[in-house]
Amino acid sequence: MNRPRIAVVTFPGSNDDRDAALALERLGAEPTLVWHAEPELPDVGGVVLPGGFSYGDYLRCGAIARFAPVLEAVRRFAEDGGLVLGICNGFQVLCEAGLLPGVLRPNASLEFVCRDVALRLERADTPFTSRGEAGQTLTIPIKHGEGCYFADEELLDELERDGQVVLRYEQNPNGSVSAIAGVTNRGGNVFGLMPHPEHAVDPLLGSTDGALLLGSLVDAARERELTAA
Amino acid sequence: MKATILVRPKPGILDPQGEAVQSSLRQLGFAVDEARVGRVIDLELADADADAARAELERACEQLLANPLIESYEIAVER
Numbered sequence: 319m320n321r322p323r324i325a326v327v328t329f330p331g332s333n334d335d336r337d338a339a340l341a342l343e344r345l346g347a348e349p350t351l352v353w354h355a356e357p358e359l360p361d362v363g364g365v366v367l368p369g370g371f372s373y374g375d376y377l378r379c380g381a382i383a384r385f386a387p388v389l390e391a392v393r394r395f396a397e398d399g400g401l402v403l404g405i406c407n408g409f410q411v412l413c414e415a416g417l418l419p420g421v422l423r424p425n426a427s428l429e430f431v432c433r434d435v436a437l438r439l440e441r442a443d444t445p446f447t448s449r450g451e452a453g454q455t456l457t458i459p460i461k462h463g464e465g466c467y468f469a470d471e472e473l474l475d476e477l478e479r480d481g482q483v484v485l486r487y488e489q490n491p492n493g494s495v496s497a498i499a500g501v502t503n504r505g506g507n508v509f510g511l512m513p514h515p516e517h518a519v520d521p522l523l524g525s526t527d528g529a530l531l532l533g534s535l536v537d538a539a540r541e542r543e544l545t546a547a
Numbered sequence: 548m549k550a551t552i553l554v555r556p557k558p559g560i561l562d563p564q565g566e567a568v569q570s571s572l573r574q575l576g577f578a579v580d581e582a583r584v585g586r587v588i589d590l591e592l593a594d595a596d597a598d599a600a601r602a603e604l605e606r607a608c609e610q611l612l613a614n615p616l617i618e619s620y621e622i623a624v625e626r
Contacts (some may be wrong), residue, residue, distance in 0.1 A: 319624060379613060385611075414614070421616045428563045468560070493561065 321348040322363040324537035327392070327408075329354040329383050334369035334405065334516060338532075341516040342366070345529055347536045354386040356437060363539030364401040365392055367408025369461075369514060379422060379464045379547075380410035388414055392479055401445050402508045402539055406462055409500075409510030418503055418510045419477060421468040425462070426493025432461040434524060436488040437499055437513060444484060444502060445538035446509040449530045456527040458513040460499075465512040467494035467501075477501060548592045549625040550604055554613045555585035581587055597624045 324347045327333045339349035351451075355519055359365065372383035383389065389411070396402045404412040412418040424430060434457050441450045450456070453470055469477060474495055477483055485500030492512075500511030515528030551556040556562045562583050569582035574618045613620040 377611070381611060381614070423561075423613055423617065425562055426561060426563050428567055466561075470616070492565075 319346065319544070320540060321346060322536060322543045323348045323350055323361065324352055324364040324366060324505075324535070324539055325352045325359055326341050326349070326368055326389055327352050327368045328373035329352060329386060329407075329411075331372045331433070333369035334406070334407075334514065335512075338366050338368045338405065338516040341519045341528065341532050342536065344519060345536045347532045347539065352388060354388050357387045357391060359388070359391045359395055364535055365395060365545040366402065366535075367392070367402070367404040367411050367508060368460045369406035370406055371530070372411060373465075375407070375410075378414065380407060380414040380518055383407075384415035384481050393410070393417065396503075396508050398509050399505065401535060401542065403446060404508075404510035405514055406512055408458075408466070409512055410464065413512045417508050419473055419482070420467055420498075420501065420535055422464050423435060423466045423468050424464050425466050425484065425491075426437070429462075429490050430463040431465070432459070433491075434459050435491055435499075435513065436490055438486045441481060441484050444506055444509065444534075445482060446502075446531055448534040448537060451536070455488065456485075456530065457525040458515055458518045458528050458531075459525075460513045462492070462512055463490045465494065467492075467498040467512070469495055469498075474499060476534060480504060482506075484509060485513070510545065524537045548594055548597070548600060550590045550592055550600060551623045551625075552588040552590065552604065552608060552612055553585060553619050553623075554588065554608075554622040555620070557569055557617055557619050560617050585618075592624075597626050600624050 518528030
């Protein structure tokens with residue numbers, strides 16, 4: 319089987335870019351690290367914005383990263399239907415950039431939370447979850463201080479109605495509205511989540527449920543490359 | 548020209564920082580019913596025209612300094 323190319327963007331302050339690349343490689347992709355200052359993306363079947371603290375997360379998490387030159391290329395890629403996955407800080411960046419609805423705020427507890435959490439997979443019919451089954455429970459770690467997802471009532475109704483909520487915490491660790499852990503855009507080709515699937519791909523680290531999400535992305539990126547060819 | 552921008556969490560938005568400040572103040576004996584914590588941004592502007600500066604700052608707030616989903620802002624320009 320061919321190895322689809324997936325770009326992993328490195329911002330100054332990213333710290334999970336290499337873990338994401340390693341996980342994608344193990345799951346059959348050919349990851350390629352792309353520096354934030356690049357004006358273009360290489361020819362890829364998908365893009366991952368990794369976790370970390372882009373540009374020090376000054377002002378608000380993700381608020382500065384959204385002006386990185388590469389983000390314009392990511393925006394064009396997403397508008398063409400390209401697959402974009404934002405993990406943790408990457409999720410915050412996508413929200414600030416308006417590629418995903420809502421915003422992430424300081425945890426209600428004001429504490430940094432770092433532990434495995436149980437998540438309910440709400441949808442298995444997305445390019446990021448096709449290896450799973452709707453309703454199943456996934457165990458994946460979170461590690462964030464600002465993961466409290468917020469959408470106002472109107473937006474929340476819209477997200478629930480359109481099935482954009484893909485992952486929900488079984489026990490809300492951070493005060494997110496409706497216990498939302500991950501959402502897609504309306505087109506379903508951009509997905510952001512606070513949990514770290516790249517840290518849950520090896521049994522040595524406790525859970526391999528992250529492989530289900532990243533592996534789905536690898537499958538979808540491969541299919542996309544084949545269709546394009 | 549100087550300008551000051553106040554960014555506040557919108558009413559109804561959970562403000563855990565404000566709650567922590569309120570509870571600390573109460574512990575110190577201050578009778579505080581509510582605290583909300585925002586952000587102050589002081590700017591030194593090249594612009595000499597106050598109205599033009601205000602219009603620019605309006606854009607700066609929308610694009611970067613505040614997230615309109617959760618924050619409101621106030622602009623004060625010193626003439």
